[in-house]
Amino acid sequence: xxxxxxxxxxxxxxxxxxxxxxxxxxxxxxxxxxxxxxxxxxxxxxxxxxxxxxxxxxxxxxxxxxxxxxxxxxxxxxxxxxxxxxxxxxxxxxxxxxxxxxxxxxxxxxxxxxxxxxxxxxxxxxxxxxxxxxxxxxxxxxxxxxxxxxxxxxxxxxxxxxxxxxxxxxxxxxxxxxxxxxxxxxxxxxxxxxxxxxxxxxxxxxxxxxxxxxxxxxxxxxxxxxxxxxxxxxxxx
Numbered sequence: 207x208x209x210x211x212x213x214x215x216x217x218x219x220x221x222x223x224x225x226x227x228x229x230x231x232x233x234x235x236x237x238x239x240x241x242x243x244x245x246x247x248x249x250x251x252x253x254x255x256x257x258x259x260x261x262x263x264x265x266x267x268x269x270x271x272x273x274x275x276x277x278x279x280x281x282x283x284x285x286x287x288x289x290x291x292x293x294x295x296x297x298x299x300x301x302x303x304x305x306x307x308x309x310x311x312x313x314x315x316x317x318x319x320x321x322x323x324x325x326x327x328x329x330x331x332x333x334x335x336x337x338x339x340x341x342x343x344x345x346x347x348x349x350x351x352x353x354x355x356x357x358x359x360x361x362x363x364x365x366x367x368x369x370x371x372x373x374x375x376x377x378x379x380x381x382x383x384x385x386x387x388x389x390x391x392x393x394x395x396x397x398x399x400x401x402x403x404x405x406x407x408x409x410x411x412x413x414x415x416x417x418x419x420x421x422x423x424x425x426x427x428x429x430x431x432x433x434x435x436x437x438x439x440x441x442x443x
Contacts, residue, residue, distance in 0.1 A: 207410055208261060210252065210269045210291070211403035214244035214284035215276025215304040216327070218396040221251035223259040224403035231407060234258040235400040244283045252291070263295045270300040270406035272307055272397050274424035275327065275335040275349055281423045289421055299421045300406045305337040305349050307397040310405060312370040313343050315392065321365025322346075325395075326357060326373035334373035335426060336360065351426035354380035361386065371395050 207226040213219070222235035236251040256263070271288035274281040285301075292299050305325045312323060319341040327335040329351055336357045337348030347360060354373070358381040361367055367388045369377055374390035381388055 207407060208259075208266050209300075209403050209406045209410070210256070210266050211271070211399040211406060212248060212252065212269070212284050212288055213272045213304070213307070213397045213399045213402060214248055214280045214287070215272045215274055216280060216396055217241050218398070219244045219247050219251065220397075220399035221248060221255050222399035222403040223255045223261060224400075224407050225259060225261070226407050226411075231404070232259075233400050233403060235398070235403075237398060237400070239396070244280050245287075248283060248287050252287075263291070263297075266295065266297050268298050268300050268406060268410060269295075270302060270402050271421070272304045272402060273301040273421065274304060275329070275351070275426045276304050278425065281425070285421055285423045292421075300409060301421050302402055302405060303337070303345075303349055303424060304397045305335065306339075306343070306345060307402050307405065308371060308395050309337070309339045309343050309345070311398065311401050312368070312392055312395060313339075313341070314401075316368060318366075320368035322362055322367045324357075324361060324367060324369045324374075324377065326369055326371045326377045328371075328373040328376060329427075333427070334376055336373070336377070338362075349424070349426060358382075361388065 209224040211222045218239045220237040225232045234255045308325050323339040329335045333351050338346045354376040357377045369390040370392040378390040
């Protein structure tokens with residue numbers, strides 16, 4: 207089983223190839239922290255990891271991509287690249303949310319398994335992107351765009367709660383002196399294509415079906431940039 211994975215949703219850009227055959231899976235990855243210009247580097251990263259893996263595109267079994275939430279431009283870049291590669295090669299697509307990938311990474315890094323893991327990303331404009339997971343990484347609530355106060359209200363009253371991501375401190379502050387056992391960690395957490403590739407291998411092994419129909423970005427709110435109104439030129443008949 208050979209998987210190509212891409213991520214451009216947030217403040218990093220990455221591509222990875224997972225080769226699974228006899229023995230342990232092998233991974234080849236490229237990762238770079240960057241806020242902009244994901245479109246300029248993602249296909250170069252794909253070329254790099256495919257070359258390092260010694261793999262032709264027709265030898266892939268699927269292409270995985272993070273579908274959001276994240277920056278609008280970043281999400282579009284990754285989904286468009288994955289859809290273009292799938293169209294050219296005929297391979298199926300696997301779409302995974304950025305929050306699920308980050309939850310898997312957080313659980314890998316934590317010293318203890320929390321009762322509830324909350325991934326919270328600073329979405330600007332006074333909101334966070336939030337999803338809640340159990341200790342095995344299965345998503346229980348979300349994803350949603352919420353104020354930190356509404357996000358704090360969604361946290362369970364019991365269990366050890368770990369908040370991770372760039373919005374974790376905002377939700378922790380909003381939770382205040384609630385008496386709940388909450389800790390904020392990993393503020394610089396970013397989704398990584400190597401983790402996505404590993405998750406995609408597991409999904410394929412469990413025979414979870416790839417995406418049927420067009421793969422669509424996950425947007426949790428309208429874009430910040432909007433077209434100007436009242437600026438159109440009159441039509442000429």
